[in-house]
Structure formats: structure tokens, C-alpha cells
Amino acid sequence: QLYPSAATPGEGIFIHRRLRSLPDAHRVRVWRVRPWFPILRSGSVPRSEDVEGIPVEDVPFLYVPGMLKGMDGSLLLRALRRRPTAGVDVLDAHFAYPAGWAAVRLGKERGLPTVVTLRGTEEPHSKDPTRRRRIEETVRDADRIIAVSSSLARLAVDFGAEPERVCVVGNGVDPDRFFPADDAVRRGARARLGLPADARVLLTVGGLTARKGVGRVIDVLPRLASSFPSLIYLVAGGGGPEGNERAALERRARALGVDEHVWFLGHVPPDAVSEVYHAADAFVL
Numbered sequence: 001q002l003y004p005s006a007a008t009p010g011e012g013i014f015i016h017r018r019l020r021s022l023p024d025a026h027r028v029r030v031w032r033v034r035p036w037f038p039i040l041r042s043g044s045v046p047r048s049e050d051v052e053g054i055p056v057e058d059v060p061f062l063y064v065p066g067m068l069k070g071m072d073g074s075l076l077l078r079a080l081r082r083r084p085t086a087g088v089d090v091l092d093a094h095f096a097y098p099a100g101w102a103a104v105r106l107g108k109e110r111g112l113p114t115v116v117t118l119r120g121t122e123e124p125h126s127k128d129p130t131r132r133r134r135i136e137e138t139v140r141d142a143d144r145i146i147a148v149s150s151s152l153a154r155l156a157v158d159f160g161a162e163p164e165r166v167c168v169v170g171n172g173v174d175p176d177r178f179f180p181a182d183d184a185v186r187r188g189a190r191a192r193l194g195l196p197a198d199a200r201v202l203l204t205v206g207g208l209t210a211r212k213g214v215g216r217v218i219d220v221l222p223r224l225a226s227s228f229p230s231l232i233y234l235v236a237g238g239g240g241p242e243g244n245e246r247a248a249l250e251r252r253a254r255a256l257g258v259d260e261h262v263w264f265l266g267h268v269p270p271d272a273v274s275e276v277y278h279a280a281d282a283f284v285l
Contacts (some may be wrong), residue, residue: 005205035063070130073101113143181278189278205281207240
């Protein structure tokens with residue numbers, strides 16, 4: 001459900017990078033599944049496109065905002081059933097629900113093995129009894145489960161997956177893009193962002209949703225700023241499928257009197273993200 005497009009080049013970049021890193025013998029094509037509802041505009045997402053050598057097909061599915069979440073998987077499955085799978089060896093789904101659940105059901109119907117990667121929405125979604133049942137069905141029936149952290153691997157086992165079907169593969173890092181910055185690189189990055197050379201800089205990169213914890217950092221900034229008056233907190237990211245808390249976070253910073261210390265950068269283009277890291281002293285999530 002998260003994958004880059006011409007309209008949203010930074011969305012789901014971590015999934016795209018992993019697929020691009022597969023050996024050349026693997027041929028990958030992507031179904032970018034997109035929630036669709038008649039009265040909502042979904043932006044100018046192309047019906048099909050090539051994203052750095054990977055063919056991508058847009059697959060809209062009916063989605064009722066804020067309601068009938070237990071139906072999302074079934075509605076997505078209906079959309080996927082219209083797609084041909086001739087020549088496909090394995091289905092690779094990201095997030096347990098709804099994409100993972102629908103992929104596992106489609107795989108069972110067509111005799112295809114399915115791999116599902118758990119990426120972090122599973123724990124908050126499991127608080128909804130209906131979605132929890134769907135997640136449990138997904139991890140129980142998938143042929144393999146990949147978790148991006150040990151805690152998600154434990155969650156999969158708790159939800160019914162045999163340990164031998166679960167492995168941890170953390171999100172990768174491209175060392176040509178991300179590397180420890182020397183003083184000259186750091187100074188240049190700060191100058192281009194308009195940051196003082198002597199500032200103490202914290203950084204969070206991610207969607208502006210509650211589970212990313214930006215508000216928790218803002219809550220402790222009054223104490224930090226009293227010890228480090230030059231402190232600046234960079235927040236790189238914006239809204240996404242889980243919502244956008246920027247306005248509430250801005251109000252929170254003003255109420256605590258630290259709004260001058262918090263810089264909201266919005267969506268940063270993928271090729272520019274490494275420079276934001278180079279400008280920071282510490283990353284916090």
C-alpha cells in the first residue's frame with residue numbers, strides 16, 4: 001500500500017529500495033494497492049509507470065474512510081482477483097493487513113507461496129478486535145514472515161506463527177547515501193538548511209503520526225532547551241495514510257514555548273534526506 005509514484009516519490013521508499021536490492025535474476029513487478037472512495041480525490045497517481053526499472057501497476061480498491069475496517073482485506077482481495085498471475089513464482093506483501101491478508105488469500109486460491117513483511121502497523125492495528133483476527137490469520141497462513149525488528153518477530157509468534165517460519169530482516173541502509181559526516185560535510189549541510197554551525201541538532205524522519213513519537217520529543221524540549229539554548233529539533237516528514245498531526249504538533253510546541261526550537265521541514269525528497277542526517281547530532285524516534 002506504500003510505494004513510490006511520480007506524484008509521491010518518497011512514499012514507501014524503504015520497500016522500493018529492498019526490492020531494487022534483490023539480485024538481477026529476480027524479476028519484480030509491483031501492484032501498488034490504493035484505497036479509493038468515490039468522493040475522495042486520490043491525486044494524480046499513474047495507472048502504470050516504471051520506478052527505477054521496476055514496473056508498477058496501480059490497483060485501486062474500495063475503501064470506506066473510518067468505517068468497516070474489517071472489510072478492507074476482502075475489498076482489496078476482490079480487486080487483486082482481477083489481476084493475472086501467470087508466470088508469478090511468489091507473492092511478496094508488505095504489512096500484515098490489509099495487503100498481507102489479501103495476498104495470502106490470493107496465494108491460497110492460485111497455489112502461490114506468500115511472504116509477508118511486518119513493518120510496524122501490526123501492533124496498533126491489533127487493538128481493533130476485527131483487524132487483530134485478520135492479522136492472526138495472515139501470520140498463521142503465510143508461508144514465510146519477515147519482521148523488520150525482533151519485537152515484530154515476537155508479535156508474529158504470539159499471533160500464531162511457528163518460529164521457524166519467521167525471520168528478522170531489518171530495513172537496509174545504502175552506505176553510498178548514508179555515512180558518518182566529517183566536520184566539513186556537516187558544516188555544508190547545516191549552511192544549506194540555514195542552521196547555525198554551533199547548534200545542537202536533533203532529528204526525526206518519518207510520517208507525522210502518533211506512533212513516531214514526535215510529540216514525546218516536543219514534550220521534553222523545554223528541559224533540554226534550558227540546558228542547550230542552541231537546540232534545534234528538525235522534523236522531516238509529513239502526512240500519509242495514517243494521518244497528519246503537524247497542526248497539533250505545532251500547537252503543542254507553541255503551548256510549551258519551544259516553537260522556535262522546532263523546525264518542520266515537511267516532505268524531504270529522497271535524494272536530499274541524507275543531507276538532513278548529516279546536519280544532525282542525533283537521530284531520535
